[in-house]
Amino acid sequence: MRVLAQRLVFCALLGSLYASCPPRCECSEAAHTVKCVSRELRAVPAGIPGYTRNLFITGNHISRIGPECFKGLDNVTTLSLSNNSIINVSLISLKPRISEVDSNTFSGLRSLRSLDLSNNQLAIIHPEAFMVQNHSLLDLNLSRALYNHSSVMDLATSLRWSSLGALRSLDLSHNxxxxxxxxxxxxxxxxxxLLLSNNSLVAIHNSSFTGLERLEVLDLTLNSLKAVPEEGLRELDSLPRADLLLGENPFTCTCGIESFALWLNRSQGRISDAESLVCAYPTGMRNTSMLSVVTLTLGCHQSGAGADLALQTSYVFLGIVLGFVGLIFLFVLYLNRKGIKKRINELRDACREVWEGYHYRFEIDSDPRLSQVCTSADI
Structure with missing residues (x-):
């Protein structure tokens, strides 16, 4: 009887243990972990144990996530919702079956440190989507999470409004x-x-990195940077503690890259992949180390000086030619000075006769008596 009672108690305890774990999930009280991975779930399962610290609900088809999904989970520190086809971070669903994450969804997770929303499609991000109590969130993964590049404006608003003052790591790669x-x-x-790798960024400007004085790593690899202008260089210099990654960008090594090339040589200690940075264009400079492009800078200046010298030389030559033509003209005038003087006198006499004729006619027209004499004389 005693043995039978012990077995019954054991079975009851075992049954209660399994009952505390949601269907199609795996629970480990010892590890404080619950995993609901690739189980075709349509919603966050109910009955997640209160001891859970690490909650993984990934590879499913979650249609909606709201604050009620995580009630009683004050101990959760790590929450992964990656690869769930989540489309909207908003207050209401825009059309049937669009996945939705309500405002303040995570605000009840008082101990949340790490939030993974990667591999989703967040088209609308509500301003309070990442609101977390106690400013506890330290790591936010939004890699491959934005529906398209236009979602970045909603993201910017959310980063300003949400309580993320303690955030230490932000992954926005592959967006x-x-x-x-x-x-x-x-x-x-x-x-x-701050991880911004594998995007299509074409420039660094608009004070994008203002306020990041504590930044230690900035990853800008695999973007579309052809060069970094003076404004962008000032922004990068405003991050004194950050190690920079700039590899796999299509740098165009023409004369416009001069200041960037000089900055690279001056800042090698802060650029972890400085040695691997190479030119992508033009064809003749392809795979040339960016650190050696300073020689191209000198070539650009020399070319410019040569062009200026050629222009000045052409001006001098033109002046000499015009001066020579002027001398010839003056010499011809000197040789024909008598004929020119004669023609000038003849022209002067002709003008005088014409003038006297006009003057005579004017006097006749102005005196009626002379006009009558002229008329009778004609008769």
């Missing part, structure tokens, strides 16, 4: 970003790692 809005990261004053 097809073409530009960064002005001051997009200015409220992330504790950020240490």
């Amino acid at each position: 097809g970003l073409i530009f960064l809005p002005s001051h997009i990261f200015s409220h992330l004053t504790s950020l240490q790692r």
Whole structure:
């Protein structure tokens, strides 16, 4: 009887243990972990144990996520919702079956440190989508998470409005970003790692990195940077503690890249992949080390000086030719001075006769008596 009672108690405990784990999920109380991976789930499962610290709900088809999905999970520190086809971070669903993440969805996770929303399609991001109590969130992964590059404006608003002052790592890689809005990261004053690799950024400007004095890593590899203008160089210099990654960009090594090439040589200690940076264009400079492009800079200046010298030489030559033509003209005038003087006198006499004729006619017309004499004389 005693043995039978022990077995019944054991079975009851075992049954309660399995009952505490949601269907199609794997739970480990010892590891404080719950995994619901690739289980064709349509919603966040109910009944997640309160001991959970690490919650992985990935590879499913979640249709909606709201604050009620994570009630009673005050101990969760790591939450992964990657690869769930989440489309909207908004207050309401725009059309049937569009996945949705309500405002303040994560605000009840008082201990949340890491949030992974990678491999989703966030088309609309509500300003309070990442609101977390106690400013606890330290790591936010949005890699391959934006529906398209236009979502970056909503993201910028959300980063300003949400409580992310303690955030240390932000991953925005593989999102097809073409530009960064002005001051997009200015409220992330504790950020240490910013990953922007594998996007389509064409320029660094608009004070995009303002407020990131504590940044330690800035990854800009695999973008579309052809050069970095003076404004962009000043922004990069405003990150004194950051190690920069600039590889796999299509740098165009023409005369316009002079200041960037000089900056690279001056800042090699801050650029982790400086030795691997090469020219992509023009064809003759392809695979040339960016650190050696300073010689091209000198060539550009020499070419410019040569052009100026050639222009000055042409002006001098033109002046000499015009002066020589002028001398010839004066010499011809000197040889024909008598004939020219005669022609001038004849022209002067002809003008005088014409003038006297006009003067005579004017006197006749102005005196009626002379006019009558002339008339009778004609008769």
